[in-house]
Amino acid sequence: MSSRRYPDTVDVAIVGSGPTASTYARILSEEAPGVTIAMFEVGPTVSSPPGAHVKNIGDAKRRSLAQRASEGPGAGAETVNSPGAVKSGERRARPGTYLLPDGYAFPGEDGMPVAAMSSNVGGMAAHWTAACPRPGGQERIAFLPDLEQLLEDADRLLGVTAHAFDGAPFSDLVRGRLAAVVDEGRDRAYRVQPMPLAVHRRKDGGLVWSGSDVVMGGVTRDNPEFELFDESLVTRVLVDDDGRAGGIEVQDRRSGESHQVAARYVVVGADALRTPQLLWASGIRPAALGRYLNDQAQVVFASRLRDVEAEHSPTAADGALSEQSGVAWVPYTDDAPFHGQIMQLDASPVPLAEDDPIVPGSIVGLGLFCAKDLQRDDRVAFDDDARDSYGMPAMRIHYRLTGRDHDVLERARQEIVRLGKAVGEPLDERPFVLPPGSSLHYQGTTRMGAADDGESVCSPDSQVWQVPGLFVAGNGVIPTATACNPTLTAVALAVRGARRIAEEITSSLLMSKSDIRLTK
Numbered sequence: 001m002s003s004r005r006y007p008d009t010v011d012v013a014i015v016g017s018g019p020t021a022s023t024y025a026r027i028l029s030e031e032a033p034g035v036t037i038a039m040f041e042v043g044p045t046v047s048s049p050p051g052a053h054v055k056n057i058g059d060a061k062r063r064s065l066a067q068r069a070s071e072g073p074g075a076g077a078e079t080v081n082s083p084g085a086v087k088s089g090e091r092r093a094r095p096g097t098y099l100l101p102d103g104y105a106f107p108g109e110d111g112m113p114v115a116a117m118s119s120n121v122g123g124m125a126a127h128w129t130a131a132c133p134r135p136g137g138q139e140r141i142a143f144l145p146d147l148e149q150l151l152e153d154a155d156r157l158l159g160v161t162a163h164a165f166d167g168a169p170f171s172d173l174v175r176g177r178l179a180a181v182v183d184e185g186r187d188r189a190y191r192v193q194p195m196p197l198a199v200h201r202r203k204d205g206g207l208v209w210s211g212s213d214v215v216m217g218g219v220t221r222d223n224p225e226f227e228l229f230d231e232s233l234v235t236r237v238l239v240d241d242d243g244r245a246g247g248i249e250v251q252d253r254r255s256g257e258s259h260q261v262a263a264r265y266v267v268v269g270a271d272a273l274r275t276p277q278l279l280w281a282s283g284i285r286p287a288a289l290g291r292y293l294n295d296q297a298q299v300v301f302a303s304r305l306r307d308v309e310a311e312h313s314p315t316a317a318d319g320a321l322s323e324q325s326g327v328a329w330v331p332y333t334d335d336a337p338f339h340g341q342i343m344q345l346d347a348s349p350v351p352l353a354e355d356d357p358i359v360p361g362s363i364v365g366l367g368l369f370c371a372k373d374l375q376r377d378d379r380v381a382f383d384d385d386a387r388d389s390y391g392m393p394a395m396r397i398h399y400r401l402t403g404r405d406h407d408v409l410e411r412a413r414q415e416i417v418r419l420g421k422a423v424g425e426p427l428d429e430r431p432f433v434l435p436p437g438s439s440l441h442y443q444g445t446t447r448m449g450a451a452d453d454g455e456s457v458c459s460p461d462s463q464v465w466q467v468p469g470l471f472v473a474g475n476g477v478i479p480t481a482t483a484c485n486p487t488l489t490a491v492a493l494a495v496r497g498a499r500r501i502a503e504e505i506t507s508s509l510l511m512s513k514s515d516i517r518l519t520k
């Protein structure tokens, strides 16, 4: 007997439960009440409320279990907390993520050896660092006149603040030392400043990291027309005879059964690798699908603040960021096309001498993310004859750093040493370039365009050009080469798409009501 747990029909079917998919659920709940919404997530629920950041789980053992449960087919593999620790050359995922097991590199190409994913309610945003800087210069999407307003909406949905670590010891000092070597000649928006972060403090002072739970908010959770189905793999987007999206096919991972759910709109927010995978598996294969894949090459370095003494400070918490830690932002500019994230750490990433106690907050990890030189041939392709561990078409990543990428990386290496020396005494002999994929910021694979010219997959509203009713969400939609952390921008783009659906559904409901009145 079938144990179907899904509705037969909904207005909107949403694939994935990361922050961008959750943006659709939130905006529709706010702006189109009464619309039925079903969200399908392949991974399990690992936190409460569903989608909450696992760092908010106080108990270390439960937190570790939640991370393991998010690692899909990779669960059980060794993970690595700090990106710098991959210096040993090993391929290791960060906790809560798993690596593409094969097809990540081909002879003569750089590949993307540490391309990673998360499979859990909340997606990668149950594990992220929550840095939410705004894009600047050429990172911005020139054909979107309302981008600034959308970014403000995204700040609201993610709960972004630049003041979470105002009390951290030495954060003013770090920013001051960076500003002295960076700010000259820069407009105010591009000067050194506190990193905007998606975090808030509870009344008792404890930190809460935003995940999809914050994006969804009470308005989604309390919406009687919204349902979230975990452990549900969407295997196909259904397309009606007229070419319009008509629903989804979903495999219940608990029972193994497959079902169809009819929907007027389908939103796929299944990350920048699996969104194009699902479209491909559905026979939706626009020329730009999977192309212009880009990751932000990352250079890391560490320094120890000079001339600082321990201040009174709370006990260090677990994780890369704790009560001691400030995060400074050196914004991207078109002239210096890297984005700087300078984090005070509570422990040294390299062992110091035993008789050399660490002043909390005095070790500074520096990271520069570089904007990629976009190439059409950089792509995630899919193999119809091979399956991944979920039974979906296997991914094949073709990825190369160009001469320009190497030039930018060399400039980033020099810049990071300059910044490291400005704040203190370098702990590293030289900066380290992480393997491609380390940024966890994959973009471009379902890119937005101003026109359907074969170079983009979706419209400025995120609707797939050739398939009305089908929307894509996530970092893959971002068409520019950003160096800054992309989630805020991807959420902003999702706000626009969600509003388009809300408007269309609301006006069609109004029209059908007036039709009823006319025929009475």
Ligand code: FAD
Pocket (backbone or CB within 6 Å): 015, 016, 017, 018, 019, 020, 021, 022, 040, 041, 042, 043, 094, 097, 118, 119, 120, 121, 122, 123, 124, 125, 126, 127, 128, 129, 130, 131, 132, 232, 233, 234, 235, 269, 270, 271, 272, 274, 275, 278, 440, 441, 473, 474, 475, 485, 486, 487, 488, 490
């Ligand atoms: P995701 O959050 O990846 O969610 C996609 C979801 O879709 C997943 O849960 C997946 O299981 C599900 N899914 C996939 N395929 C299917 C299918 N066929 N059927 C059903 N469900 C499916 N970004 C920043 O901007 N700032 C940061 O500071 C930052 N730090 C990070 C640190 C770490 C350690 C990690 C892991 C990530 C970090 N990121 C950061 C990246 C950030 O988490 C992602 O950009 C963001 O989560 C992307 O949101 P999304 O909704 O597009 O996709």
